Amino acid sequence: MNTTTRCTQGITIVDVVGHIDLSSSPALRKTLLDSLKGTDRLAVNLVAVKYIDSSGIASLLEVLKEARKANKRFILFDLTAAVSQVLQLTRLTGVFEIRASETEVLSA
Amino acid sequence: MDVCLQFSLPSHPRYLAVVRAAIGELSSVSGFAEDQCRALVLAVDEALANIIRHAYGSNFDQPVEVQCRVLGDRLEFTLLDQGEPPDPARICAEPMDGFALGGRGTHLMRMIMDEVVYETVPGHNQVRMIKHLPAAGHEGEQKGNIT
Numbered sequence: 001m002n003t004t005t006r007c008t009q010g011i012t013i014v015d016v017v018g019h020i021d022l023s024s025s026p027a028l029r030k031t032l033l034d035s036l037k038g039t040d041r042l043a044v045n046l047v048a049v050k051y052i053d054s055s056g057i058a059s060l061l062e063v064l065k066e067a068r069k070a071n072k073r074f075i076l077f078d079l080t081a082a083v084s085q086v087l088q089l090t091r092l093t094g095v096f097e098i099r100a101s102e103t104e105v106l107s108a
Numbered sequence: 109m110d111v112c113l114q115f116s117l118p119s120h121p122r123y124l125a126v127v128r129a130a131i132g133e134l135s136s137v138s139g140f141a142e143d144q145c146r147a148l149v150l151a152v153d154e155a156l157a158n159i160i161r162h163a164y165g166s167n168f169d170q171p172v173e174v175q176c177r178v179l180g181d182r183l184e185f186t187l188l189d190q191g192e193p194p195d196p197a198r199i200c201a202e203p204m205d206g207f208a209l210g211g212r213g214t215h216l217m218r219m220i221m222d223e224v225v226y227e228t229v230p231g232h233n234q235v236r237m238i239k240h241l242p243a244a245g246h247e248g249e250q251k252g253n254i255t
Contacts, residue, residue: 023121054212
């Protein structure tokens with residue numbers, strides 16, 4: 001898994017590429033929590049995530065909790081079928097703010 | 109003819125992707141749809157992750173065996189380890205809803221598979237997961253489907 005972080009129109013966007021699993025979710029968690037410290041709006045681009053497991057979901061949930069605690073927005077966008085399927089199986093689709101595209105994130 | 113794939117590997121997370129790739133392909137050639145293949149991969153991956161984290165306490169050089177068999181009307185996955193046995197009281201102990209950070213793996217395994225059995229065999233902990241093949245007349249009732 002690789003991540004790159006950029007800032008667009010005041011929103012911090014983390015692009016994630018690859019598999020989010022037991023070996024990579026701690027790094028993702030750290031990247032997202034670090035990014036959250038410096039922004040009010042953090043969005044995660046998941047278009048290139050081919051796999052996510054429950055440890056990856058737990059990492060996203062932890063960041064969401066931190067964001068809510070700090071009254072910040074945490075958005076997931078461009079979900080692949082793999083990510084959507086795991087969010088649905090874990091019944092978390094309604095818990096996260098999910099957008100279809102980066103354009104939608106920027107206009108939301 | 110029955111098919112059997114067998115892996116002997118260390119309990120290191122870097123090998124998870126190797127097993128996932130093989131299980132995805134085996135599920136696909138066994139007739140499962142794409143979302144079902146992803147679900148089966150997830151269930152086995154979660155079982156392996158539990159072995160690494162809980163049976164071996166994230167000790168990454170311990171032995172794990174994974175057997176994947178196509179037997180008649182079903183796919184059967186058997187995972188063996190020599191670590192701490194799972195505590196039955198903790199398996200699916202918490203509901204999956206809500207913001208809990210852990211405990212989803214065992215729920216996913218049970219949601220996706222038709223059967224999940226934890227056993228102790230001489231010298232090993234064993235988790236056996238069974239999924240009926242779609243060709244065996246279970247197409248309309250596959251678990252793990254997204255509706």
